[in-house]
Amino acid sequence: MIKLEAQPDEIYDIELEHSLLEANEKLARQNRALLDEHGTTAIDFMGAIGSGKTTLITKLVEKLKNQCGVAVFNGDATTSEDADQIEKLGVPVVQIATINGCHLDANLVGKGLRKIDISKAKFIFIENIGNLICPAEFPLGSKARVVVVSVTEGPWMVRKHPHMFLGAQIVVINKIDLADAMGVSVEALINDVHTLKPDITVIPTSCKNGTGVDAVAQTLLAI
Numbered sequence: 001m002i003k004l005e006a007q008p009d010e011i012y013d014i015e016l017e018h019s020l021l022e023a024n025e026k027l028a029r030q031n032r033a034l035l036d037e038h039g040t041t042a043i044d045f046m047g048a049i050g051s052g053k054t055t056l057i058t059k060l061v062e063k064l065k066n067q068c069g070v071a072v073f074n075g076d077a078t079t080s081e082d083a084d085q086i087e088k089l090g091v092p093v094v095q096i097a098t099i100n101g102c103h104l105d106a107n108l109v110g111k112g113l114r115k116i117d118i119s120k121a122k123f124i125f126i127e128n129i130g131n132l133i134c135p136a137e138f139p140l141g142s143k144a145r146v147v148v149v150s151v152t153e154g155p156w157m158v159r160k161h162p163h164m165f166l167g168a169q170i171v172v173i174n175k176i177d178l179a180d181a182m183g184v185s186v187e188a189l190i191n192d193v194h195t196l197k198p199d200i201t202v203i204p205t206s207c208k209n210g211t212g213v214d215a216v217a218q219t220l221l222a223i
């Protein structure tokens with residue numbers, strides 16, 4: 001038998017992580033209560049760098065901004081390209097720089113909520129940092145979590161990151177216009193998602209030509 005005994009510093013690490021996650025969850029519940037008070041729905045968009053989060057959010061804002069209030073929080077490690085792009089649409093934008101942190105957290109989102117007039121926003125779209133692992137552990141107080149994956153990430157994307165998908169309510173499979181060129185089956189990706197979580201909503205899109213974006217908007221309006 002091989003016995004492994006944790007050293008005291010390892011135990012402290014685990015305790016620290018545990019209390020950090022608990023603290024985040026408490027703040028996420030506070031964010032959610034504040035949002036609910038104002039009838040505002042926050043949606044958290046997660047996914048790899050380049051999967052199409054900013055492009056999808058741009059299309060959704062264009063579709064929805066004339067029928068309801070929309071605000072956007074752009075999480076970005078250091079740069080502001082995404083927030084600059086969204087700002088051109090004329091909606092309130094909060095750029096959240098994590099200074100190389102690999103995920104947003106409920107504290108940062110809570111600070112963002114204090115910077116806008118929540119009562120004017122029916123939706124707040126939150127673009128998380130491009131990362132398929134860490135954001136899963138940090139709820140933000142959103143009503144739904146959306147994972148945006150794209151066919152350009154290859155065929156194993158879903159299987160390799162089950163945690164991300166298990167915590168989400170909607171999966172967008174983007175860049176289907178490139179599926180043939182990539183040799184990736186959209187059906188197989190949908191199947192992988194449903195194998196992990198049978199009741200999850202999966203919507204194939206091409207944000208380039210607009211396919212499926214209406215279905216995403218309708219799904220969000222029905223939440």
Ligand SMILES: Nc1nc2c(ncn2[C@@H]2O[C@H](COP(=O)(O)OP(=O)(O)O)[C@@H](O)[C@H]2O)c(=O)[nH]1
Pocket residue numbers: 047048049050051052053054055056082130174175176177178205206207208209
């Ligand atoms: N062909 C194609 N390109 C897309 C699609 N959606 C986004 N892109 C491109 O993919 C790149 C990364 O998109 P972006 O929205 O910035 O990804 P993010 O890092 O997840 O926010 C950009 O050059 C987009 O124009 C799509 O459906 N099809």
Ligand SMILES: [Mg+2]
Pocket residue numbers: 053054055082127
């Ligand atoms: Mg982006």
